[in-house]
Amino acid sequence: MTGHRVLVSGASIAGPALAHWLHEYGMTSVVVERHDGIRPGGQTVDLRGAGRTVAQRMGIEDAVRAASTGEAGVAFVDARDRVKAAFAAEAFGGEGFVAELEILRGELANLLYQRTREHTEYVFGDRITALDDHTDGVRVSFAHGPDRTFDLVVAADGIGSSTRTLAFGDEARVVPLGLYTAYLTIPRAASDGSWARWHNAPRGRVVALRPDNLGTTRALMSFLCPPRGYERLRTDEQKQLLRHVFAGVGWEAPRVLRELDAADEFYCELVGQVHAPRWSKGRVAMLGDAAYCASPISGMGTSLALVGAYVLAGELAAHAAHRDAFGAYERIMRPYVAQAQHLPPFTPRIAHPRSRLGIGLLNTLLATAANPVVQRVARRFTSPPADRIDLPDYTRLRTR
Template identity: 90%
Template sequence: MTGRRVLVSGASIAGPALAHWLHEYGMTAVVVERHDGIRPGGQTVDLRGAGRTVARRMGIEDAVRARSTSEDGVAFVDARNRVKAAFPAQAFGGEGFVAELEILRGELAGLLHERTRGHTEYVFGDRITAVDDRDDGVRVSFAHGADRSFDLVVAADGIGSTTRGLVFGGEARVVPLGLYTSYLTVPRAASDGSWARWHNAPGGRVVALRPDNLGTTRALMSFLCPPRGYERLPVGEQKELLRRVFAGVGWEAPRVLRALGDADEFYCELVGQVRAPRWSRGRVALVGDAGYCASPISGMGTSLALVGAYVLAGELASHSSHRDAFAAYERIMRPYVAQAQHLPPFTPRIAHPRSRVGIGVLNTLLATAANPVVQRVAARFLSPPADRIDLPDYTGLRRR
């Protein structure tokens, strides 16, 4: 139904993508973002399967390709930088460890913002503090701005969504996967090429480096650990934790640890998945990581965000009742999300061996999987289920 006014919380990927499609179908979106603007930088994300199809229908595929990191593949290396296994971006049909289209999260968010800011109101530096769901609409309070009324509210503010907490309480939960991961940007070095490099160290520790298109390098440091609240520590304490955990790790780890002190684009998270028994309550719905984060391990975060936004807006345009629209959205998306959240056995431990013997076994398995003949079988386990959804066609619902 055209004319609806929809408040979207979050301006990363799912939020602006939803704003795009709502406008296409004659609805008006207002996007509120707690940061002062679109957050730049961030780590590499990928468009694969149905996510790439949605990007094509949005008309942004070429723009994404132009801003791609042009990552040629990923190599698994030992402490002496010797390649133990390598997978080019074309492996597994371009849907493996590295996808054909890789782009920095901030670059994609900026692109979506550019494409929507002409018709979408963005409210930066604010956040939702209360949601009063009424029969005729939703009255929303903000930390700084005046109260406003909308027809619907959609939470697209990530795995730690505060909007989800306000409306769903503890009904939706984050299921930890026993892994902490930190991300930062480091100066580019002569040893960095066009391939991502992944290094396993004993103790379930990983250091990875990925090229970007901005003249720097994206670094990842992850380690197996049960939930201990590290994600809530002040940044300084998180960095000191990493220095302790990765002390003694060779390869490029000392270089990454030295860069910690000056790293502004630093983020530490407890890796997990969002499990929500339902994605709507009254006039409020969830989309993307806020509703069904599959974790970075899945390789499906961006695809779920883009596809979820596309389906949610399309179903809102297809139904006069928001309840019917939300029900249809969930019916279409649930199987796709369930597949994305179904991780290979022993994830993430299998990619983070604790012993040198385990690392040797992993490298042997990866080298075997890298064989083109074996790839056809290995694809069942190493390729995310990015295209396993029958995307509806909402073309006839677009504004003329």
């Protein structure tokens, strides 16, 4: 399919990664992103397993390592900041709670953008509003720019993908997991070091702090709750909700709540997964969270994005017809995605105990994880199936 023009919706991780590989195989990409540029900041993501292998094949592993947050591990602490259990980044072979390569989402997105901007057209501040899929291509309408026609379109614009809705209607389901999570960036304090800290409070509430490489701290606040539309509230309403939900929580919670008003990098979501019966329709395909979000709980989001982009581009290069390429992409990726979306039993409740007794039991389990018997159980919760795919080798297909 050398020479094909592909429109990619979304410039986070999956979109630019796909642009990289399409260029390697002689195809041209246009990436449209509704934000005015690459979104900065964001929380920490990791490269592990097959995702790390793809990064190596892209030639970006050293750059990722140079931009790493340097997170040394994660400590589970009580309200007095006493460590109840701790896991270094090297635990579980570097594939546990913390991976060897941790990088801010915005840093990785910008790295991919810088590596692709010379050969890829990026259209910021716009979005797809209509798709007319016909025999010879897809005519695309945009919110601001003129209509354009492409050979293929790929939706890589996240769990709430509007492009997915245009092409697939309500075929894909977003399955909520009963958890809300808010993310924000706060000033670094003397109590923040190179270790992430996780604190459980009764009623299924969690506050976590993670170091970054930019001189600030990444905060997370999550709580068990059935879907109630909180993700659709205005930002000021979401912040007020957090003040209510986390009132009375000790440890560093008051500090995080005090920083809510000043936090520019703030995001609140209903944690869920995307389940879709198919990832392509005509000349339109889906990639990454838009197609198969496994949720942040899985620890597999970045791996799925990078591996999916690698396989989709490789299969497009390997087949003369897009239908065959899309079919092969799905056959290769489906088992990998299924494993990533198969979360351990009682997730996310097991990491968000509702009672003090439950918190004590969780901390005891974590503290004894060095025991070989317990460690085999713990691996189910700390080691995502990041390696469980045989990556095809598309080297012979490269034109660059």
